[in-house]
Amino acid sequence: MYEKINVDLMHNSGIRMVDLRSDTLSKPTMEMREAMYSAPVGDDVYGEDPTVTELEKRAAVLLGKEEAVFVASGTMANLIAIMVHCNQRGSEIISGDYGHTFKFEQGGTAQIAGVHTAVIKNNEDGTFNIEDLRKKIRKNPDFHEPISSLIIVENTHNLCGGKVLPLEWLEKVHNVAQEHKLPVHMDGARMMNAAVYLDVPPSRIVKDVDSVCFCLSKGLGCPVGAILAGSSEFIAKARRVRKAIGGGWRQAGIIAAAGIVALDKMIDRLKEDHIHAYQIAKAIYATSSKNFRVDLQTVQTNMVLMYINKMKIDIKELQRRLQTVLKTDSVKCSVRCMSLNHDCVRFTLYWEISDEDVAIACEKIQLVIREYDAMYLNGVA
Numbered sequence: 001m002y003e004k005i006n007v008d009l010m011h012n013s014g015i016r017m018v019d020l021r022s023d024t025l026s027k028p029t030m031e032m033r034e035a036m037y038s039a040p041v042g043d044d045v046y047g048e049d050p051t052v053t054e055l056e057k058r059a060a061v062l063l064g065k066e067e068a069v070f071v072a073s074g075t076m077a078n079l080i081a082i083m084v085h086c087n088q089r090g091s092e093i094i095s096g097d098y099g100h101t102f103k104f105e106q107g108g109t110a111q112i113a114g115v116h117t118a119v120i121k122n123n124e125d126g127t128f129n130i131e132d133l134r135k136k137i138r139k140n141p142d143f144h145e146p147i148s149s150l151i152i153v154e155n156t157h158n159l160c161g162g163k164v165l166p167l168e169w170l171e172k173v174h175n176v177a178q179e180h181k182l183p184v185h186m187d188g189a190r191m192m193n194a195a196v197y198l199d200v201p202p203s204r205i206v207k208d209v210d211s212v213c214f215c216l217s218k219g220l221g222c223p224v225g226a227i228l229a230g231s232s233e234f235i236a237k238a239r240r241v242r243k244a245i246g247g248g249w250r251q252a253g254i255i256a257a258a259g260i261v262a263l264d265k266m267i268d269r270l271k272e273d274h275i276h277a278y279q280i281a282k283a284i285y286a287t288s289s290k291n292f293r294v295d296l297q298t299v300q301t302n303m304v305l306m307y308i309n310k311m312k313i314d315i316k317e318l319q320r321r322l323q324t325v326l327k328t329d330s331v332k333c334s335v336r337c338m339s340l341n342h343d344c345v346r347f348t349l350y351w352e353i354s355d356e357d358v359a360i361a362c363e364k365i366q367l368v369i370r371e372y373d374a375m376y377l378n379g380v381a
């Protein structure tokens, strides 16, 4: 999925590179770099880094939670949350089968936390069925069974293409969790995109969950970092676990400084990325291709999923063609994207992708789609 493709550009001059593989590629803004340069720092393991403390305080307020802790990555935040919520042996979490903690974190839930995962089939919109959730919760487990200890939801949903979880659905999950006295954790790596999409404060998105994490290093542009938030009691335990897994850091204010800039300046502008994503989706849709498909209704945030006819099109070859600029090509643009599930590529937007980048990337994508369509119309393949 993260495989590097050998770029075979004919000549470098005059070719615009538009890298849409992931928003993790975004680099810190000049303002972040300046803030990092002059940030007051101290030893954060001693609780003495004023910049980290300020970032954590601001993040907690923004999320409407008692406290927050600054950690190295979204993966670390999720792992810590799981270890704090599931502090007894034989614990089980309940997650969607497309969930990031289940699919992509190397099974850290099992490998490191020693926690079992029960999965529910994810719907296309990133939710799962509430009745299925009820069935997965083990009431009065006997000694054959693990103990249901945590429910995880993901917002926006990565593998579902940046889908925003409906607030009413989150409330239903919360109600079921309450009935069974289970906590809910939101893997909100891109929850700020959800807040911008719904045009509500971030605290509203996380009102119905006990803990939440979000990445500073994705659409928000920071070089490193994530925030984990919850009750004071939860965060005190999270700080202990963070230290045990090697996440206690010293003058981390250098990177926390970028996080403060992100909270101030990078959230509202996410709507530009959403507009850009929609422009790309519309460009794909406009080709009326029979081999490439996009569902306009489902493009909500900064991602576009383009489904391909996998009987005819090899996904690696498609990626290579999007990336290559031939001498004969009328559009001088190299586009990179990520492949998902063998039948779909993902285009992801972030702050450095400009209006001009999007315009030329749309032309390139259309050029490649038309080329494939023409090839299959003429019966070449």
Ligand SMILES: *Cc1c(COP(=O)(O)O)cnc(C)c1O
Pocket (backbone or CB within 6 Å): 072, 073, 074, 075, 076, 078, 100, 101, 154, 155, 156, 157, 158, 187, 188, 189, 190, 215, 217, 226
């Ligand atoms: C990226 C991502 C993570 C992991 O974040 P890292 O900072 O890359 O470790 C977790 N959950 C979701 C939904 C993500 O998209």
